[in-house]
Amino acid sequence: MNDRDAGGIAAQSTNTSDPYYRSGTYLRQKHQLAGTRYVQWVLDLIPDWTAATILDAGGGWGRYLWQLLDHERVDGQNMILTDLSEGMLHTAFEEAARRTISLKVSRCNLEALPFASRQFDIVMANKVLYHLQDIPRGVEELARVVNRSGVVMATTNSEKITATIIALHYQALETLGVPFTPEAPSPFSMENGGELLAARFRQVARHYYEAETLIRDAGEVRALYETIGRYRNLLPRDDISTEAKQALPVVVEKLAQNVIDREGVLRSPELMGAFVCSDPV
Numbered sequence: 001m002n003d004r005d006a007g008g009i010a011a012q013s014t015n016t017s018d019p020y021y022r023s024g025t026y027l028r029q030k031h032q033l034a035g036t037r038y039v040q041w042v043l044d045l046i047p048d049w050t051a052a053t054i055l056d057a058g059g060g061w062g063r064y065l066w067q068l069l070d071h072e073r074v075d076g077q078n079m080i081l082t083d084l085s086e087g088m089l090h091t092a093f094e095e096a097a098r099r100t101i102s103l104k105v106s107r108c109n110l111e112a113l114p115f116a117s118r119q120f121d122i123v124m125a126n127k128v129l130y131h132l133q134d135i136p137r138g139v140e141e142l143a144r145v146v147n148r149s150g151v152v153m154a155t156t157n158s159e160k161i162t163a164t165i166i167a168l169h170y171q172a173l174e175t176l177g178v179p180f181t182p183e184a185p186s187p188f189s190m191e192n193g194g195e196l197l198a199a200r201f202r203q204v205a206r207h208y209y210e211a212e213t214l215i216r217d218a219g220e221v222r223a224l225y226e227t228i229g230r231y232r233n234l235l236p237r238d239d240i241s242t243e244a245k246q247a248l249p250v251v252v253e254k255l256a257q258n259v260i261d262r263e264g265v266l267r268s269p270e271l272m273g274a275f276v277c278s279d280p281v
């Protein structure tokens with residue numbers, strides 16, 4: 001896919017180094033399995049989207065923009081999707097074609113947004129800031145491109161819980177004797193993100209989202225596991241045997257089944273949320 005411009009906006013020749021994000025296929029699948037409850041909760045934090053000019057920075061395959069088009073009265077021509085990954089934008093174009101709508105996109109790094117200052121009423125940075133090399137620089141860019149009376153929405157995960165699917169992943173690695181190093185703490189979480197945003201916004205409101213899914217079918221856990229980055233990023237690795245790679249989803253399903261057999265249900269708690277920022281410095 002060639003770089004595509006949105007309204008004369010230059011795309012940059014960068015790409016993401018995370019192999020999981022080279023295509024949007026698995027992220028889209030993961031989001032489709034997860035449903036839209038959380039996304040709608042995020043969108044409801046802003047009372048009126050109707051006439052706003054909207055930037056979704058690091059927006060992936062467009063999960064939030066599709067929800068806006070489906071459930072809020074927004075004009076698709078007022079929205080721009082950006083992402084560092086060409087493959088992610090390719091998946092967004094596939095989705096746009098399926099819906100027969102034209103989508104404005106720009107491939108760019110969130111740390112250097114190719115937009116004029118004060119151009120947007122609403123700017124989103126959903127689950128992307130923790131990927132940046134220079135988070136303060138990214139926050140500065142978000143504060144630059146939003147209107148003085150506009151809003152920046154930044155969503156992320158909480159560090160207070162480990163998602164069930166991730167816990168099962170580590171248990172499966174242990175079961176198969178695959179060595180792993182535990183993840184470093186997130187550089188932008190619900191717990192530490194507020195301070196980073198407060199450097200560029202006078203108002204930062206933190207909203208937690210808490211939910212729990214009860215799973216009774218271990219097959220669903222396996223289907224979800226096969227879409228997540230932690231698993232997919234292991235697949236190209238030479239230091240892990242093909243047998244172990246193939247066995248991982250099977251072991252995850254078995255571990256989930258053991259819990260369901262024992263307790264009747266597998267609980268999958270979620271803790272994440274959103275920062276709503278206004279009054280840019």
Ligand SMILES: C[S@@+](CC[C@H](N)C(=O)[O-])C[C@H]1O[C@@H](n2cnc3c(N)ncnc32)[C@H](O)[C@@H]1O
Nearest residue numbers: 021058059060063084085109110126127128131
């Ligand atoms: C977890 S996904 C979130 C996608 C979307 N915002 C959502 O919530 O559905 C992270 C996205 O950030 C993108 N990304 C990573 N680093 C980036 C950067 N420096 N600038 C712009 N996008 C970036 C990835 O390509 C990926 O699409």
